[in-house]
Amino acid sequence: MTRSPKQPILYQDKLGISEKLLRFATPEQVAVYRAEKLKCEKLVEIGAGIGGQTFAFSKKCKNVLAFESNKESARILIQNLKKLQIKNVEVIIADALSVNSIDKIKRFQPDIIFCDSERPEQGERTLEKINPPIKKVLEIFFPITGKIAIEIPPFTQDIENLKENFEREFISLNQQLNRLTLYFNELKNSEVSAISLPSKEKINSENPKPKINKIYSAKKQKYLYVIDPTIQIANLIPGLAKKFNASILELNKPVLLGDEIIKSNFLTGYRIEKVCKTNQKEILKELKKIGAGKIVLRYNVKPEDYWKVRNFYENQLEGTKEISLFLNESEDEAILTEKL
Missing domain, CATH: 3.30.2130 (VC0802-like)
Structure with missing residues (x-):
């Protein structure tokens, strides 16, 4: 999904990240909110990028294992962690679904796994187009922890094909749709929710769904x-x-x-x-x-x-x-x- 307008990431004032790199980075207010929601002792982050979300996780989690397969992004992430003197994040430059990575994650014994998926900017928005494949992520990591959160494009068309127990949380930043995160199992609080940042005002879906109170004229309305x-x-x-x-x-x-x-x-x-x-x-x-x-x-x-x-x-x-x-x-x- 195209991130527009571009938003600063956490510690942007100290790091001076270029606009090009900010394009897909997690905005500061989103990162801070999500880190608070997912705070735990040990967290695995898949798709750490240049660290927009990683920096926030490092403040709320005791230890973070961050995977990034793109060597240039990983280099920038490692460089930024050194600049910020963040020492509780270990960066792994590898595919998180490789045999060695899976073994490392098992030994790490995470409380929560967070995956920021990659997706093409254009074309059909379906689960099949998301990388790493969501179904594969769940199949591999559910035996390690049931607490998994995955960010996917908000306009993904076939989410209903996922049969697992999860919540869809839509994040609005300054009254514009910014992110969709899926929270599985114990991380789920409702079927669907929306949160407005920076205010943190939230609305959850109801079951049964509320009646639609429609009117057809604006006359007599204030x-x-x-x-x-x-x-x-x-x-x-x-x-x-x-x-x-x-x-x-x-x-x-x-x-x-x-x-x-x-x-x-x-x-x-x-x-x-x-x-x-x-x-x-x-x-x-x-x-x-x-x-x-x-x-x-x-x-x-x-x-x-x-x-x-x-x-x-x-x-x-x-x-x-x-x-x-x-x-x-x-x-x-x-x-x-x-x-x-």
Whole structure:
């Protein structure tokens, strides 16, 4: 998965890692959170890379055995560990699934094994494309420890083919989907979860699934909330709506509606100023009434038409408010909102 925008890793200020190397490195806030979750006496890390996650593990675990098969990445990792004077990490430059590596891991007797899988940037996202193969990792290492965590691409299409007992945890960093980690056996807390960093706000799936409270119009509603895409990908929107006693409205993407101000790091809130018909003259009339000066289009519009539409409105407005415009096309509704 492409990491964009690039985020600093732990100790970036001391190491000065280049942007090229940061591309696939684990961001500091993700690494620190995951290390806290997986803290133990002895941990094996497979796919350590240049050390973004390794440095965090070294702070929470007594001993870390880090495998990295790419010689250049391993060289940088070893160099960085020396710079940081980290002495409780042993780096092994080898395939973690080789006979010698497996034997070393058995002798190490880890409490937890963490695997950061490699995957192609483009093409089909399936379990077969992930390296090392997840099923093989589980088959080899379950006899050593049942506590295994594996990072995989969030858009992997056939996760349901895994029959083992695991939790899918989707990590949102600054309201953008960043990571998906699978936690097996004793590491599992629910079927699916999402956590927002840096706040650590978390939502877990429920069984049975909550009823979907859908409405079809924004009229008589006071507030509209744009949902972190992580929640949508994790299929946790009904649970989030239930938690805040909100309704779901299907626009180009689902949003929440309600009569109360909701404080959640999974939501971006807007006050509904006016709901009117979707023809431009009607929208312009209402924009003038509420003192709009700048318009943000929050619905699907062709890229080549975006500024044409914005300029149509903004060139005729004299107000100071920034208004976000949503369209509920099925009900012929334009929803004029101001960000909270």
